Amino acid sequence: MSTRILPAVGDADAARSITTLLSQLPDAEPAGPLGDSTSLLDTLARLASESLDELPEVVLVHERIGPVPALELIREVSLRFPAVGVVLVTADASPGLYSAAMDSGARGLVGLPLSYEELATRVQAAAGWSVGVRRHLGQGADVFTGPGGTVVTVSGAKGGVGTTVTAVQLALAAKASGQTVALADLDLQSGDVASYLDVQFRRSIVDLSTIQDISPRVLQDALYNHDTGLGLLLAPGEGERGEEVSDRVVRQIISALRHRFEVVIVDCGTHMNAANAAAIEMADRTLLVVTPDVVTVRAAKRMVRLWDRLQIRKAEETITVVNRYTRNTEIQPPLIEKITSTKVARIAIPANFKELQGVVDAGRMQDLEAKSTVKQAMWGLAGDLGLVKSAEGADKQGRFRGDRGALGGRRGRAK
Template sequence: MTIQVVLGIGDREVATTLNGQFHELQDVEIVVLESVSGDVISAVGAVPNVDVVLVHQDIGPLPALDLIRELVVRHPQLAVILIAEEATAETFAAAMGSGARGVIGSEPTLAELQNRVAQAADWSRTMRRHFDSSEAAPVTGQLGTLVTLCGAKGGTGTTTVAIHLAIALSAAGRRVCLVDLDLQAGDVPVYLDVQHRHSVADLAAASDGLDGAVVAEALFVHPAGPHLLLSPPHGEDAEEISARAVRQILTVIRSRYDVVVVDSGSQVTEANAMAVELADTVVITATPDVPSMRGSKRMTRMWSRLQIRKEEDVWVLLTRHDKRNEIQPDLARKMVGSPLLKSTVPANFRALEDAANTGSPMAVKNGEFRKAVGRVATELSLLGPAPPQQPPRGGRDRGSAMVEFAAIVPLVGTLLLLVWQVVMIGLTSMYSSHAANEAARAVNVIGYDQRPTPEALANREEVRRRAVARVSGPWADREHLHIQVSGGYVKVTIDCPAVLPGWRTPFGISTKSKIVDERDGE
């Protein structure tokens, strides 16, 4: 993500030098370069999402320190850096007193410039996301849901599940904070490719004076959505984090987020035991093998002996599940003794390998794994309350529906009548063809004389009888079947029946058939 920088420098030479250096840095963009303090204030207010403002010591007419103080008051989430000719201790103290995030010389090296701007931008973005979350934070005083994940032993996928669970909840619109309390071997920064200078150790040192701003400064906002509180970079720092500090930290964080996901690793310490005790839900991740089943049972019994958590109040999540495993969920449920989640995480090693190596959880494209994480979130009731049902419609709506229904019924009825009339026409055409063929054969055998002699009348009546015999239903009415013989052809016309009783269609369907002398063919 490109870092948006505003420069406030009155000295043209210094401005040219720094501008040239910034152009050599990647992912850094100078959006505005101003030489007057008033223009700097206006530019910061006009440009959205400014990350860092660099103010030169000799800018005017408002002095640099006063300008920094004004910017910080108007934009408390904005990181401001003072550019000084000499970065002395007195200059640094004065800048910090005005609210600046740091001091840099007027001729810094590229590495120094990049490092200082990147750190300031990281702080600014964290604060901006925190301020945005604070605006939407609940004001009822209710605490968010705390979910603590533990591993029955190393390698059960606790960190993987915690990371993807936090990302899935964030994608569902929940405010999520992922806390890495595996204090000696936390791998969240590795799995997410994160480098952050603050950790839970910084909050533990200031636990007596924790507030929203202090917590926000220690958090890292991941692009995928969740906020991160990382474990100490040095394992020995874990000794300085007490259970009391963890209680205070988690309490403050729970007041700012909907869901707090804690990765407590597989080792039980005083600090992560507090996370288990405070949690609304505790989940032990276990693989389908005997050592993991025993480790899960051993951990829950220890918590019970220490009066931290009852065995029946702990869920077990089966990870790396496969239908070919010897231990299936039914057997695992009997072995662990604690409730077993119905959801399982499949054994998709290849699907997770790329994400683990690159530090990009979004690289996991396996739909089965993503669905499994979603099922876990649903089963643990972490996706929030279901949307309220729509209230029943009032009388006006019901009346409108009745009017619409009354208007549609005649249209539907008319359409059905038209369809049925088309069917009648098709059947009439078919029977007319059958009757014409039969009449042509009868005329060839019996003859058809138009004279009014008894024999001719009998022949004509026999031809009509045979033609009518090929017709059934309402089409067999003799009054609506007409036969004409002329020019070696027989023409049969049948009146098409109407779908409405008492209504006669004004047309008939006619078919011609040639009279073939079968004796000539012999």
């Protein structure tokens, strides 16, 4: 039986060396090396969506991989694809790093400079472990093996553009169609998810900041089970405590939420920090909310460029959502698309604050009427993003529609 090996190597010289040695291993089928963590996770997710059998038995992670650090990447792969054996390739073979790698989920460690014998031994051991796990899974074990739920981040180009309203309504739409949904508030200093959904809850994301391994039970203790059925992970009540939430913690949290829920909506607010940057880098889809005015569109362009410089999201991979849209505004969606180099969502959210004012003031966004043009557009956007199970769903009152019938396939318009 051949062993499929997928190397993830950020260093060109190391990639050539590893590729040469892998080609000499007996019964090995090495794939071409991937140069960054995003490519690795995307490739594994694509293979897992086809079948567990399509996944490689062994993944090699080089110490210089990026932008996600090697140990964090190993933890992510181990959580999302537990039937894959991960081996760390590193110049530091100290007991401390070996222990940290094992704690992250690695099945072995290979020292640099590479030795054929050591590489062959570690790959063979990881492959044997992988085969055993797959045999166990094939007997009907209740273990997660797929790529996980869909993670969508919602960011604002600037303050006051409707980021949280959008995140909340997308989550409600996904839940109304029968999905299991989590809504996480990563606007750590000024998050308002709790205010919009009339929630009084003492626990927050900060309670997970000191946890080394976030188990399902630990995650459950920090989640608020809302009356709508949403699982809420809230921002801290004391904004200064947001600094306690690191990018490492966020990566663990997103992975844990992805395992438990079919849809995970993350409100990233408008301010960039390491925590929400990690969420954006891990997301399946990233939304950037703008309003059709010069100041906001310029802010959106700055934000997209920042993401690109940080190597967390390319402009063409970003979906811009136009909020408070009117047909007579000078700045139309095609112009926004051209200026930001992003994709603009097919559905724009109409400018109609009168529909929102009552539920916003009451802090009960879940009570927004089904006939609201704003709600129809936002829930239609959820349908376009693939967050609902079908185009024709039903909320608790049996009134959810997947938008295309409601909006006739056109952009929303103000009344």
